[in-house]
Amino acid sequence: MTKNSTSSTDSTWTGMVPVDDTALAVTDTGGPGIPVIYLNGQFATQGYWRRVIAELGPGLRHITFDERGRGRKSKRSADYSFEAAVRDVDAVLAARGVDRVLVVGWSYGSFVGAHWVGRNPERALGAVLVDGAQPNDWLDEAMEQRIRKQFKRMGWFLPLLRPTGLTARMSAEQMAECNIELGKVAREAALGPVLDGITVPVRYVVASGTSLGSKGDEQERIRASLDQVFARNANIQLGAKVASNHGAILKKDAPAIAAALREVAALNGGER
Numbered sequence: 001m002t003k004n005s006t007s008s009t010d011s012t013w014t015g016m017v018p019v020d021d022t023a024l025a026v027t028d029t030g031g032p033g034i035p036v037i038y039l040n041g042q043f044a045t046q047g048y049w050r051r052v053i054a055e056l057g058p059g060l061r062h063i064t065f066d067e068r069g070r071g072r073k074s075k076r077s078a079d080y081s082f083e084a085a086v087r088d089v090d091a092v093l094a095a096r097g098v099d100r101v102l103v104v105g106w107s108y109g110s111f112v113g114a115h116w117v118g119r120n121p122e123r124a125l126g127a128v129l130v131d132g133a134q135p136n137d138w139l140d141e142a143m144e145q146r147i148r149k150q151f152k153r154m155g156w157f158l159p160l161l162r163p164t165g166l167t168a169r170m171s172a173e174q175m176a177e178c179n180i181e182l183g184k185v186a187r188e189a190a191l192g193p194v195l196d197g198i199t200v201p202v203r204y205v206v207a208s209g210t211s212l213g214s215k216g217d218e219q220e221r222i223r224a225s226l227d228q229v230f231a232r233n234a235n236i237q238l239g240a241k242v243a244s245n246h247g248a249i250l251k252k253d254a255p256a257i258a259a260a261l262r263e264v265a266a267l268n269g270g271e272r
Contacts, residue, residue: 016073017065019091020084025073026065028096033060034125034265036102037089039109040064042178043168045071048106051254056261063101065092069169076169080178082185085112086119099123104261106130106250111185117202118194126201126264128239130257131246133204135191135229136222139183147183151176188225195229195236201267203239203260207249219246239263 011030016023027046038049046064053062066074067085089112093101102125105113110132117124151172168175185191204226210219229236239260244252
């Protein structure tokens with residue numbers, strides 16, 4: 001049975017949305033504003049969006065959720081694939097009765113958002129992609145082994161953090177496989193056509209410096225691939241290049257993300 005609650009002081013709804021073999025913890029502020037769905041980083045939670053949502057204010061309808069096995073409430077699953085993550089967007093929107101929506105994704109969520117927008121042009125009002133969805137062939141055999149080693153080293157303390165919701169309730173091996181699959185999704189031959197086919201307005205907000213697990217200028221070289229994306233598709237533009245790094249961008253540069261979202265919303269004339 002789906003459990004839910006609505007605040008007595010506003011229209012915010014919180015509850016569990018069943019999908020496949022699991023259930024996702026969802027928060028929906030409700031109200032008459034344009035619906036915005038927020039797609040998290042690979043092992044992050046909906047709480048990461050707090051400052052962005054505060055910056056945007058109550059005029060929009062904010063929908064956040066924790067992916068499978070993430071956060072403290074979303075249930076585990078036998079399927080942590082990228083395709084499952086895309087399906088979950090549909091499940092959340094259907095459960096909340098939302099047809100057309102603005103999509104905002106950070107990191108892994110940017111890839112999910114780009115795919116969802118590309119597959120649903122009649123439902124997507126537009127998207128803001130935050131430091132992710134950059135087509136680049138960064139995954140090779142050496143990188144795959146590096147990822148496996150990194151998550152194996154983390155394996156001993158991950159169980160200690162799971163009850164707090166600070167890390168996914170997935171094994172180190174499952175987390176490594178998700179990260180490796182993302183490398184395949186990110187390849188130019190895979191992601192490039194997805195971005196080239198997008199027909200709604202998209203704005204990128206791009207961080208600077210490194211991200212967790214990156215070395216040297218790896219991250220900046222990956223970000224540079226967006227120049228060709230912008231050149232090929234006029235619907236996709238750079239909203240902002242900010243000073244904060246990948247991990248801090250939602251906290252330190254919430255105003256830039258909010259500005260990009262307002263720009264995309266304005267291109268639709270406030271359409272719902």
